Amino acid sequence: MDYREILRRRSMGCSQRQMERDKLVSREKSKAIFAAADRVGIHWPIDPEITNQELELLLFPDKYRTVNMYVEPDYVYIHKELAKTGVTMTLLWEEYCQKCYENGQTPYMSTQFSEKYRKWAKVTKATMRIQHKPGDAMEVDWAGDTIPVFDPVTGEETAAYLFVAVLPCSCMIYAEACSDMKMENWLLCHVHAYNYFGGVTRLLISDNCKTATISNTRYDTILNRSYQELAEHYGTAIVPARVRKPKDKSHAEGSVRFAETWIIAALRDQKFFSIIEVKDAVAQKLDELNDRKFKQRVGTRRSAYQEEEKAYMLPLPASDFEPAVWSVSKVGVDYLISDGRNKYSVPSNLIGEQVDIRTTSTMIEVFYHGSRVAAHRRFQTRQHDPIVKPEHMPPEHRKYLNYNAETFTKWATAVGPMTTKVIQHFLTSGKVPEQGYKACASLTKLANRYGDSRLENACRRILSYSSTPSVRNISSILKNGQDKLELRKAEPKPTSLNSYGITRGAAYFRKAGEQK
Known part of the structure; x- marks a missing residue:
């Protein structure tokens, strides 16, 4: 037969x-x-x-x-x-x-x-x-070809990049268009791929791009910190392919070529004006790709996944992973660090130190030797001023932050009436009270150095002969100890018919008589 x-x-x-x-x-x-x-x-x-x-x-x-x-x-x-x-x-x-x-x-x-x-x-x-055992591995890679995106106003052309993930057992594919291949999109594509499959694989096999590995030698492998966080969140293990060994992720390489044909090439005649349009078109072609019948076996990629692999996938965690980008920065003299858009404060005692910065879409955290030392809500729009927490400032800066007319007046009242008059003079002598803050602050420093009582006496002495006191004069009085001397009663001044007073002194007339 x-x-x-x-x-x-x-x-x-x-x-x-x-x-x-x-x-x-x-x-x-x-x-x-x-x-x-x-x-x-x-x-x-x-x-x-x-x-x-x-x-x-x-x-x-x-x-x-x-x-x-x-x-x-x-x-x-x-x-x-x-x-x-x-x-x-x-x-x-x-x-x-x-x-x-x-x-x-x-x-x-x-x-x-x-x-x-x-x-x-x-x-x-x-x-x-x-x-390949079902649910054992997911291979990921970027496609070499891109999809053109045109600006609707200027007509300028940019590229949309295609992320591809594949399950080797069932050959189920996930693809997503991205505006760039940076860390945030790299991590988000993994999150979306796991959600699309409805489960997590035991292994994650990637290329040796900088978003995946920092170093991959014959002796050891150093993973990108953000990528390692994603693996820990989903309970999977990252096994990068060997350098220049594409066969280590042959299914990803083959699926990339397949996606370039049935997604990128299939969309060659369409013109896109935003990345959102590209994402929608790629998602539609992806469903068609996974529903195409096999040539060498019965069924489709989707049916093979549903029947043979889905039951072996690890469950998804309760919440999606929030992509975080790690970076290293040296704290400047202004005790600020930047996320590229805004500046945020860190404790001032870390000036000159190297800190690790963890940036998410909503938070920015600062770590020093593994301990979190600062955390801020991240602003997506550019702020005019840096975001500074008072507890991060040095005591002097924190004190300056609290400078205002009411605070200075309240302090002067506690010292004495003469000090209050001097403070009021400083606050009212300029066009705005802020112009007198520096003099008021200097006066408080003199009180800390010499004491409230001596400052009050110094203010009384200078007000006895001048209606325009200055910090320099008050400081001189305190240095010389003149505030400790008793004030003499002022003698009444003789009246003169000349409203302008004596214009020439006695010495002048004495010299004039000798010449005669």
Whole structure:
């Protein structure tokens, strides 16, 4: 019986009646062959190495059970068990032998056991399903080609980049268009890919781009800190491909080429004016891609994922990962750090130190030696002034921040009435009170240095002979100790008919008399 020809003609749409007229096989026999082939999962094309005799053994195993002294393995069971983590052919062969011995039957040797399974896998197209275990890994990469985006006003052309993720077992693909390939988009695409698949894989296989690895040598691998945080949040492990070894993520490479054909090339005649339009078009083409029928196996990428892989995916965490970008900065003399848009304060005692900065869309955090020392709500718009917390400022700066007319007046009242008059003079001598803040602050420093009572006496002394006191004069009085001397009563000044007073002194007239 030429089983190969029968199955080939069936794939071409040849009817059972036509095969009977061609004297290839009877209708009853062809019906039994078709039913057995559907039951076992054998479809054309069939590997050329598979003979008709081997096909008959697979289609009708009961026909030879009476003459075969060995127990035929359950290939479907073996295939399903191999998909589980840690299960190997050796383990399954030992379990198969133990079961045969318990029933008093003779098992195949391990080499025959493995060879028979491989032949069955070739015929049933199950090879692809056992090369990668379901839910085991997700491979990611950027596509080499880009999608042009045009500015609707200027017509300027920019590029949209395509992120691709694939599950090697079912070949299910996720693709997303991004405005750039920077860290934030890289992390967000992973989050969206996991949400699209509805689960997380045990491993995450990436390229050696800077958003994934800082260094990948033959001795050790240093992962990007933000990427490592994503892996910890989803409970997966990152295994970067070796440098210049694309075969380590061959499915990602193949899926990238596939996506370039069925997504980028398929959109070549469309013109996009925003990244949102590109994202929507890519999402539509992605669904069409995952619903395309396989050429070498039954079903689609989506059906293969639903039937064979989804049950083995790790569950998603309760909340999505919030992408965070890490950077290093040296604190300047203004005790401020920047996120590229605004400036934020850190404790002033960290001036000159290296700090780690963790930036998210809503928060900016500062770490020093692993401990968080500052946290701010991140502003998305540019602010005119830096965001400074009072507790981060030095005591002098914090005191200056509290400078105002009311505070100075209240302080002067507590010192004494003469000090109050001096403070009022400083606050009212300029056009605005702020012009006198510096003099008022200097007066408070003199009080801290010499005491309130001495300052009050110094203010009384200077007001006794001047209506325009200054900090310099008050400081001189305190330095010389003149505030400790008693004030003499002022003598009444003689009145003069000359409203302008004496213009020439006695010495002038004395010199004039000697000349005569």
